[in-house]
Amino acid sequence: MLRTHTCGELRESDAGSVVTLCGWVDSYRDHGGGLFVDLRDRYGLTQIAFNPPDTPEAFIEASKDLRAEFVIQVTGNVAARPEGQHNPKLATGDIELRATEFKLLNKAKTPPVSPSAKVTDLPGEELRLEHRFLDLRRPVMQRAMMLRDKLTKRMRDYFEEHGFIDIETPILGRSTPEGARDYLVPSRVHHGHFYALPQSPQLYKQVLMMAGYDRYVQVARCFRDEDLRADRQPEFTQVDLEMAFVEQEDITGMIDGLVEKLAKEVLDIDVQLPLPCMTYDEAMTRFGHDAPDLRFGLEIVDLTDIAPQSDFGVFKSVVESGGHVRAICVKKGAEHYSRRGIDALTEFVKGFGAKGLAWFRGEKGPEGNPVLNSNIAKFFSDELLAEMGERLGAEEGDLILFSADKWLGTCKVLHALRTKIGEEMKLYDPKDMHFSWVVEFPMFERAEDADNPQAEGKWSAMHHPFTAPLPEHLEFLESDPEKCRAQAYDLVINGSEAGGGTIRIHDAETQSKVFTLLGIDKETAQDRFGFLLEALQYGAPPHGGIALGLDRMVMLFGGIDNIRDVIAFPKTQKASDLMTGAPGTVDARQLKELAVKVDM
Structure with a gap:
């Protein structure tokens, strides 16, 4: 290893030790007789003193050429800072490293995005996204990435403790209507045919329940070609799970336990269970929204x-x-x-x-x-x-x-x-966290589709076509769909939908009735969902699940306003990656292999 310690590790108890640090020059201060450098890595900052008699004159002279974001290696003696020079804002503020030698590992151009800049001094978001490799060096961004890692690990641990099996589902699948546009991938082998990137692993996880894997979980990448907002991205991550032989309360209870664990271990907040719950109709009546902020x-x-x-x-x-x-x-x-x-x-x-x-x-x-x-x-x-x-x-x-x-x-x-x-x-206090459930959503709503006038006014599924109605509302599927309420449930945190799920239809007859109501004829249903209808006829257990938006959970737990600040390499509101230039053009040979013609 090029280093013995990190830049956030040393304390006064380490005084007298000889250590080697590596990192980026965060700032430098020339006091005439010597130079002080704040050396930064993702763990923190350590003050480096290039002063005689510890530092040889040659190293002092060489250190005067250092600039922000230069990458260096420093060896020296850990010493307590002189009286009155302690920095209580830093974890390492009681010590400094008195350099005995250093090595320049790499120079850096003047950065257009300074990782040490105050928020008020940062350039616009587009410039930061274009230079994401610099933006990600900012401590606030690194804290967001580490919070994401912390949440993800604790979720994985929780579900493992409760008997869930982590199973990966395909990224290349079949285009199915789930409420948003699919990202399509042309097939080189089957000309004129397309894969679709998954909007969710919905059908695969239902099939897993029918295959006997009664507790499935996956940290799943999902894709939706839809208009973007501050809390949406074209590709996103969800913690996706499904359970067999359960009712709604089993799933919400499982997530209650997860919320309790995350709140305590990540934020040191005690959450009282069960989480409060209200129906969709009550939420709309009292607060005007199906994800009300109850703070x-x-x-x-x-x-x-x-x-x-x-x-x-x-x-x-x-x-x-x-x-x-x-x-x-x-x-x-x-x-x-x-x-x-x-x-x-x-x-x-x-x-x-x-x-x-x-x-x-x-x-x-x-x-x-x-x-x-x-x-x-x-x-x-x-x-x-x-x-x-x-x-x-x-x-x-x-x-x-x-x-x-x-x-x-x-x-x-x-x-x-x-x-x-x-x-x-x-x-309300912005640091407060309020968790609740909203349940019994309408099963259907009237479609609004400016791109498809023929669909305007027809019934569409409020969640997805595989959602089961409340048992007492089953009769409304044919007599009065507007009255039909679903076995659906959303986890709401501070006025944001953090996750949503449903109990699924587990018999072919009811599923066919829903397809008919949604205007999906038998031929189309067989073409797109034939495997599901087939599986439902081979002993499908009652089952249901939920998907938690990982990106949004990190936002909420971190008190962050913009979803792009919790994703390492996000897209803009126009679905562009400014750092890599995606999406980009491809050459004619590739298009020919795919039998795709671009009509500009």
């Missing part, structure tokens, strides 16, 4: 039954057309948001489809009781204002914000407001 309140109150009693035309017309009037009461919100602040919130909700934002302030009334006041208060009787205020629990200084629209429209707007206000008013 704070701001619950939605429905006023549809009384709002039309006012003379306010917007409320009246919305309710008459079958819509809803719903609101949130922001405690002390009137003190936080001035009229200009409310105008800013109004512009904000327009980005979520709202035409405006009705509001009231809680003010002190003539007899000391709170009253609601607004620029639209003249359209409401005193009695109606009092009833609305009572329902909302409004007090002096509160701010009430309304959404009047179709049900999902009010959900979208009020969820967005709730999230924004929670952050702006600091209604």
Whole structure:
């Protein structure tokens, strides 16, 4: 080894030892008589002193040519730092290495991304992604990568302890409809035929249950050709598992134990089990979203039954057309948001489809009781204002914000407001972690597909076509699909879906009914899923599973906002790798071998 210790390892107890360190020059300070260098590796920093009499004059002179990111090897004596020069911010802050010799291992150009730069001094993300090899040297990035490793190892250990078998499933498979576009790979051997990169190992893991491997787990790479956001990537990693002879509570209970382990071992947080649980309908009614952030309140109150009693035309017309009037009461919100602040919130909700934002302030009334006041208060009787205020629990200084629209429209707007206000008013500690389950999702939803007008308005699976309905809802598959609720469950952490799973259909008859409802005819079903339908007829056990988004889990456990900061080599929002230049063109010979013609 070129080194005896790492740059984060030495302590005052090592004083008097002769050691050799290797690393990158993080910073250097010339004090005239000698040079001080902070040497960095992924373990930390150690101060190196190039001073007489420890350091020979030749080495002192040579050290003056060092620059940031030069790679060096240093041998020297570990010594306690002089009185008053200790650095409590560093784990190695009580010692320094007094160099007796050093060797330049490699020079470096002036880096466009400085690993030691403050966040405020960093260049734009595109430049950092282009020079990812430099960006990954930053301690904050290294901590994220190490957190990812720590979470992954503890997950593997947990599932091994509970009897799961780690089995790899294929990367090259068959294109199947799972809600997003597939990445296709043309076959050189079978011209005109394509593999698809897996959106998930869904069908393979179900087959494994039918093959008798009753507890499967895999850290699986998955691919989806979809529009990207801050928390999405075209290729991502999930911790994928499946269990046979189980019901929903068996799987959620297994994940409860995992959450308890990760929270304690990674964050030193005690989590009370079982994790709280609410239905999809309850989540949408109370919070406007199927992954609500439960670190704070701001619950939605429905006023549809009384709002039309006012003379306010917007409320009246919305309710008459079958819509809803719903609101949130922001405690002390009137003190936080001035009229200009409310105008800013109004512009904000327009980005979520709202035409405006009705509001009231809680003010002190003539007899000391709170009253609601607004620029639209003249359209409401005193009695109606009092009833609305009572329902909302409004007090002096509160701010009430309304959404009047179709049900999902009010959900979208009020969820967005709730999230924004929670952050702006600091209604929760960002370091808090809240874990919960949302269950009993709708089995189906109406498709919205601008690229395929023929699919518009038809039924599509909210999760995937292999999800089992609640046993008592089985009859709704044919009579009333909209009422059908699924044996589906999502793990929610701080308002983000961290994982989702379902109990699967384990009989061919029910699976065929679902395919028919989704417009998948028998011929197509046999072509794409024939192996699954066949396997279901050979003694398929009841089974179900879940997939946990590893990238997102690392984000949440690390308090990181951007998913690209927890992936070593991520893609941009345009699915490009700026470091390698992927995707790139290929030469004509390759295209000819694949029988592929590019139509630009």
